[in-house]
Amino acid sequence: MCSYTTFIQVSDIAAACKNQKSGKATGPDDMAMEALTNGTHGLFVQLAILFNMFINFSYLYNSFMQSIIVPLVKNKAGDLSDLNNYSLLCFLSYLKVY
Numbered sequence: 001m002c003s004y005t006t007f008i009q010v011s012d013i014a015a016a017c018k019n020q021k022s023g024k025a026t027g028p029d030d031m032a033m034e035a036l037t038n039g040t041h042g043l044f045v046q047l048a049i050l051f052n053m054f055i056n057f058s059y060l061y062n063s064f065m066q067s068i069i070v071p072l073v074k075n076k077a078g079d080l081s082d083l084n085n086y087s088l089l090c091f092l093s094y095l096k097v098y
Contacts, residue, residue: 004094005056006052007051007055008051009048010045010048014039015047018037020037026091027067049075067090067091068090068091070088070091
């Protein structure tokens, strides 16, 4: 027999989605943030079930852990071979809103 515990509430998902900024670049899933910020209660219910299943079964798909990392030069006139002259921009899957 398998027990199921609810760790993440639908209201938590809704609040996290509604608090995200719009107009950002998409991540590896190619999904715009607006798909979540404009989501309905039904979407938030499904996401809460999904995230709770991840926790309950201690399993996460590899695609949910993918990101794209882009190095950004801080000072173009500076030393481009110096690692300290770079900052990183990381594009994550938007389902990582929680």
